[in-house]
Amino acid sequence: MRLAATIRSVVHRFESLREVLAKSNAPKSGDNLAGIAARSAVERVAARAVLSNVTLETLRQNPVVPYEIDELTRLFEHSLDEHAFKAIAHLTVGQFREWLLEDQTDGLKIRSISAGLTPEMAAAVAKLMSNMDLMVVASKCQVVVRANTTLGLPGRLSSRVQPNHPTDDIEGILLSTREGLAYGCGDAVIGVNPATDTAESTAEILTAIDGVLKRNAVPTQHCVLSHVTVQMRALQLGCPMDLMFQSLSGTELGNKAFGISVALLDEAWALMKERGSARGPNCMYFETGQGSALSSAAHHGVDQVTLEARCYGFARRYQPFLVNTVVGFIGPEYLEDGPQITRAGLEDHFMGKLLGLPMGCDACFTYHARMDQDELESLKVLLSAAGCSYLMSLPVGDDIMLNYQSTSYHDIPSIRRLLAKRPTPEFDAWIVERDIWDYERDRPGRAFGNAAAILP
């Protein structure tokens, strides 16, 4: 395979598809850190030109991490839908981009070929797209899932209430949860990142949240985001658990760093299908984020966009209810500033939806990255306009335990009103019944923001 392109009579040559994929990426500090980024803007375009001419079949034949050394590569190869793959195998990445954009290609058509895509294909086409391309195609893709509520229907924008507390103080967690509900947030999940990673603590938090949701008849799901092995032990203690959580990486080595494998998640999923408390059928919740593989030296010289897509390839095995890219959490060494975080959020949402996942995004920044509050608010609107399934929500967007800035309880109703979006149908009925939102006048209801009206 000859990998070269000429720009103003300078020939740019590339050694491998992996190099072409890496150099096609929009600028990311993480690719610089890995030493694999394009050396100039011109070389980047040359790489994209080469990539645009590669067929999807060639991408399948050249996985970025070798089949022999990575169980995820083997998983993608063995689980690929051959029938769906045949329909698009002959397209070049450039032609695939156009196929996705053209009007005859609707969301259903995209879903029909989705299982025939390897993560590398989703990543490749993302690299040829502008931010608005990513939004236009992602907005066509609908991924509808159900646990207790139905997520991802057209015209809907859901949110996770994230009532974290630095010492897992149950009262503190519940007070924050009630406030979130009073702002119409929490229809995706009430999800707590615990400070203490033990089965007892996980069970205690879940039981407490379950009580509040039941007393107020709130139609949603709950989850405590401890390690999957801890949640499995908590389930065996006998607590309610609507969704089971785990962070994923895009390589076998990266997952080893997280203390997980395909076999372990298979076991966790089986246990959850048997013991989980939500109606289902979807019962898993995964988080990802560009740069996580490199942060544990498990990237095999592959760029962070392609590795992120491989997380989604892993996630779809478990038909999850939620997948969330925690886009700005990892820090400036992977995504340096506002433009890089914005780009990554839109890429991840696009790739996840293309691969058939219910994608949400934790649009966020840490206090050591160069992004400001106004840029973050813009990203939330862009994601929502692109059809993002859900965002996070916290008091003033401030996570007092993980120390970063995300979406706020006030942002969710603001965006919904701006873009004429609603929460899940089940939760929507609940906020109308509780007079949290008044759709007749399209404004907050009398109980809006009144957390005291939600029973403790």
Place this chain on the structure above:
Amino acid sequence: MSRTRQLIDRLRDELGASAPMPPAPPLPRVPEPPARVFPRRHEGSPYAREAARHTTALLGIGHVGTRYATDVVLQFQAELAVAHEAVATELPADWATQNGLIGLRSRVRDHREYLLRPDLGRRLEPESLARWTQAGQHGVDVQPILADGLSAVACMQSGLTLLDSFTQACRARGLTVGVPVAARYARVWLEDEIGAAVSAKVAAILLGERPGLGTGDGLSAYLVYDPRIGKTDGDRNMMSNIHPRGTRPEIAGVRLAVLARAMLDQQRSGVELDLSGLRTELGDVASRAHRAPQVRVRLVEVAG
């Protein structure tokens, strides 16, 4: 006028271009002063006062339409500015020696490089490594490492208290503790090389975590059994939010010693470490009975 021009004009007329614009709707009457006045300073609701007893999360703050009151916006912006300032602060080069610790440095040369190159922050620069291999006590059970991490402010404020309580709690459990060091421009994995250089059985790095809103004084601790280059996050056990409003350093030090003891007993760390037998001991240490009053300080007051 050309034929084409005539056709275009006729089409425009047909589409209503020549029709006058409909009159604009009349403006509503200007309200009599005063129009609705919002309190300049947000007064906490009963819910906010109840919440303040349990959490620093900003609850019960009300809303204007679906957005924040002006006072909330200003306090938030001030907190953001404080966090950004905490990130920009650096640990002085002579801080370690002034506090009786051995000063080591990673391969990072300046603050921006520290932010963008974690790989350099995970390795000791050669001079530090040589000096440490000479000066360190070899073969100890636990090698404690104090470090700046992402908040030198936290390291300087409660780092010494945490180091002290951890060291004492380790000794009380019969463990030998190495000569304490303070590392600059350090990432978590730097503990692997520092621990390995003196063949410590457990390495424990106590370092500033990334600042939160209005704060910058939180420490995290990461412990690893058999430290050596190549260990991953799954091999470590960690504890975060060590600061006066989270888990106090005095309490955290004891709990970390329990963790270290468990690692030595089981000869492993990370996800494979079984803590189920330590429920009572860890439970006491991590007791929720202790709930520090959580006060969020107002940062902005306007004169007049």
